[in-house]
Amino acid sequence: MRTYDLAIVSNRLPVSVVRRDGKLHFEASSGGLATAMSSLEQDDKIWVGWPGIAADDLTDDEKDLIIAELQEQGCYPVFLTAEQVELFYEGYSNDTLWPLFHYFQSLTRHRNEYWDSYQQVNQLFAEAAAEVTATDGTVWIHDYHLMTMPSMLRTLLPESSIGFFLHIPFPSFEIYRLLPQRKELLEGLLGADLIGFHVYDYARHFLSSCLRLLGIASHQGLIDYNGRTVKTDAYPIGIDYEKFRKTLNLSSTKNSIASLTTMYKDMKLILSVDRLDYSKGIPQRLEAYRILLHDFPEWRGKVKLQMIAVPSRTEVKTYQELRDTIEQTVSRINGEYGTVDWAPISYQFQNRPFEEIVALYAAADVALVTPVRDGMNLVAKEYVASKQNSPGVLILSEMTGAIDEMPEAISINPSNTRSVAEAMNTALKMSRREQLRRISDMQRRLKTYTVQAWGADFMRQLESVGGDRDQQHRRRMTDSLRAELIETYRSSDQRLVILDYDGTLKNFVSTPRAILAKPSIKLRRMLKRLSENENTHVAIVSGRPRKALDKWFRGLPMTLVAEHGAWTRYDGKWTNVETDFKAMKKKLKPVLERYVARTAGSEFEEKDYSLVWHYRNVAPELAYVRAGEMKRELIELIDSDEVGVHSGDKIIEIKPNGINKGYAAAELEALYPSDFVLAAGDDYTDEDMFKELPEHSYTIKIGSGDTKARSQLQTVEELGILLDELSRIK
Numbered sequence: 001m002r003t004y005d006l007a008i009v010s011n012r013l014p015v016s017v018v019r020r021d022g023k024l025h026f027e028a029s030s031g032g033l034a035t036a037m038s039s040l041e042q043d044d045k046i047w048v049g050w051p052g053i054a055a056d057d058l059t060d061d062e063k064d065l066i067i068a069e070l071q072e073q074g075c076y077p078v079f080l081t082a083e084q085v086e087l088f089y090e091g092y093s094n095d096t097l098w099p100l101f102h103y104f105q106s107l108t109r110h111r112n113e114y115w116d117s118y119q120q121v122n123q124l125f126a127e128a129a130a131e132v133t134a135t136d137g138t139v140w141i142h143d144y145h146l147m148t149m150p151s152m153l154r155t156l157l158p159e160s161s162i163g164f165f166l167h168i169p170f171p172s173f174e175i176y177r178l179l180p181q182r183k184e185l186l187e188g189l190l191g192a193d194l195i196g197f198h199v200y201d202y203a204r205h206f207l208s209s210c211l212r213l214l215g216i217a218s219h220q221g222l223i224d225y226n227g228r229t230v231k232t233d234a235y236p237i238g239i240d241y242e243k244f245r246k247t248l249n250l251s252s253t254k255n256s257i258a259s260l261t262t263m264y265k266d267m268k269l270i271l272s273v274d275r276l277d278y279s280k281g282i283p284q285r286l287e288a289y290r291i292l293l294h295d296f297p298e299w300r301g302k303v304k305l306q307m308i309a310v311p312s313r314t315e316v317k318t319y320q321e322l323r324d325t326i327e328q329t330v331s332r333i334n335g336e337y338g339t340v341d342w343a344p345i346s347y348q349f350q351n352r353p354f355e356e357i358v359a360l361y362a363a364a365d366v367a368l369v370t371p372v373r374d375g376m377n378l379v380a381k382e383y384v385a386s387k388q389n390s391p392g393v394l395i396l397s398e399m400t401g402a403i404d405e406m407p408e409a410i411s412i413n414p415s416n417t418r419s420v421a422e423a424m425n426t427a428l429k430m431s432r433r434e435q436l437r438r439i440s441d442m443q444r445r446l447k448t449y450t451v452q453a454w455g456a457d458f459m460r461q462l463e464s465v466g467g468d469r470d471q472q473h474r475r476r477m478t479d480s481l482r483a484e485l486i487e488t489y490r491s492s493d494q495r496l497v498i499l500d501y502d503g504t505l506k507n508f509v510s511t512p513r514a515i516l517a518k519p520s521i522k523l524r525r526m527l528k529r530l531s532e533n534e535n536t537h538v539a540i541v542s543g544r545p546r547k548a549l550d551k552w553f554r555g556l557p558m559t560l561v562a563e564h565g566a567w568t569r570y571d572g573k574w575t576n577v578e579t580d581f582k583a584m585k586k587k588l589k590p591v592l593e594r595y596v597a598r599t600a601g602s603e604f605e606e607k608d609y610s611l612v613w614h615y616r617n618v619a620p621e622l623a624y625v626r627a628g629e630m631k632r633e634l635i636e637l638i639d640s641d642e643v644g645v646h647s648g649d650k651i652i653e654i655k656p657n658g659i660n661k662g663y664a665a666a667e668l669e670a671l672y673p674s675d676f677v678l679a680a681g682d683d684y685t686d687e688d689m690f691k692e693l694p695e696h697s698y699t700i701k702i703g704s705g706d707t708k709a710r711s712q713l714q715t716v717e718e719l720g721i722l723l724d725e726l727s728r729i730k
Helices: 032-038 060-072 082-101 112-132 149-156 182-189 200-214 241-248 251-263 282-295 317-337 354-363 378-385 401-405 417-429 432-446 451-475 479-491 521-532 546-552 582-598 620-638 661-671 684-692 716-727
Strands: 004-012 015-020 023-028 045-050 075-077 133-142 161-165 194-197 222-225 228-234 268-275 303-310 345-348 366-369 393-397 410-412 495-499 536-541 559-562 567-570 573-576 603-606 611-614 643-648 651-656 676-681 698-702 711-713
Touching (some): 004 112, 015 060, 023 060, 032 451, 060 075, 075 112, 082 112, 112 133, 112 149, 133 451, 149 161, 149 182, 161 451, 182 200, 194 200, 194 451, 200 228, 200 620, 228 451, 241 354, 241 378, 251 354, 268 282, 268 378, 282 303, 282 317, 303 317, 303 354, 354 378, 366 378, 366 417, 378 432, 393 401, 393 417, 410 417, 479 676, 521 536, 536 661, 546 567, 559 661, 582 603, 582 611, 582 620, 620 651, 661 676, 676 684, 684 698, 711 716
Parallel strands (some): 004 045, 004 133, 045 075, 133 161, 194 228, 268 303, 268 366, 303 345, 366 393, 536 559, 676 698
Antiparallel strands (some): 222 228, 559 567, 567 573, 603 611, 611 651, 643 651
């Protein structure tokens, strides 16, 4: 199978396969996403997705034919059975995710078989993408149907660049938390390098859910996850602006516009175009129009609402009921306010050709775009793009992603039907000059950030994030560096091994209490072998108190450095630095005690030369707020260059600036001159150590993030394996 540099993945391909008269036909789609993807600079690309026909209906020969024909058109199919389409697409995607993400939790259905099928199909998509993508290629995954695919693909193509874009809203945490598989979806998305949303609010909701459900904090939209940096950002999708301008200049479109203008010459035309869906707020829109006719009777006989509802999921009961409600409401309003020669509403339940829609956009005096929730809403942008030196007013729901880009629109709350009616009255009365000004301002932005620009922007960012990832990969310990380290250790005359404890030799525990953090028997045995090796000196350099280290490592021939260098044990005797911290401790201790009292789950640890506030068990968002508050208060209270306030892994630590692991490491290196030096640590305190040691040292950071260390290992377990191998070399 040939592989490509770029794979685009979506639930549906831009080409659909249909069976008519016993034969297979291939029909191309001209949607906005297809336009954006076709304009990308990468020539070596392929589109992966479902071809629109159930695999049950196909013979093996027909599948081969479909694969061959689609590959000619730059596509690769994922075949799904009718049952998979029902459970994955109609089920989990559209009966679970769609309503919940649009804040219709009462319409959300949860079934285990939905979720099982969703995972199975996402795995099929991941395998198909991996099959046609180069090992170091790029994959751009689209939308809510494929939210677990990024992590699945990461397993199959660990060196690839993976982007994901969500085309619907990401809900607030209070809504998202209702989803049974909430953690699994977040973990699935975090397999990507770049996660895009239409607007910043959706990205913020995602980051909040990651923090509160996974305990993963972000910084400026960046998340450190499984040794990688994941970027989140907002990319508001545009439209193919030039397509609308060209369509306006077609003679057929001009004729349609002229006919509509003549038809409504003595009337104002309000246009409503939507796919039939409960998220579009169509019943509320009709009620607002009824209020307009009731409260502003001067518009009766002088205004027409042209409502087009594009059929969608017509076999689903909820949508059937919605259609019935809409049609009954239209009939009631027409019956109540209509006359022999005027019907207030013209309603059509059908899809209209593109040229006809553009003509309607151009002729309409007002566009009524009032979803109760919408990821972006391109109808608003299409309406504005279709105005060629002609007036028009856009009434736009504040619940759409588009509202941030279109401040010239009349912004409304779709649930406040009276205010929507008043907005229609304002729009119908607005001066031509004001209409032209607003339209012109919006068009200026639309023609700049088109759907093509959106696609190129996302790909540039993905390439940039991929470069950052490659840089991180270069810092990871390679097989060759590992082999060199082991051989240097084997052949050296004198060896010095300096090791941090928490997060380096031992995974973090939920509390600072020593009993939970003590070393395992296996770890003690390994350290014993290592420290008893001839000409090998081992030192534990930790932030832990000396009593804990004494107890844990009693009987082992190692140097112990406690409290980041405040205390050192050589040959069984402890010595300490000469600095007075008692007065400062007395001054600051009440502050930490107060924060413990008002922050459930936090703990306060007092050491000889430091104070530590632990917040590993605090609700993440509260912890973020409290840590910031505390740090600001402490810095103001200390008012001294001799004492520092430091943020660590779920801790705030206050200690003298003259005490750090860098000084301790330099002292050890001077005391035990060695031709082999290894130092390992996981946090900011260990960076001082990496900086002070000689260049030939093998410095290792455990985990991800920027570091002064020569290389990185991702887990405590990886370091344990390396040290165990060294300990067995005689």
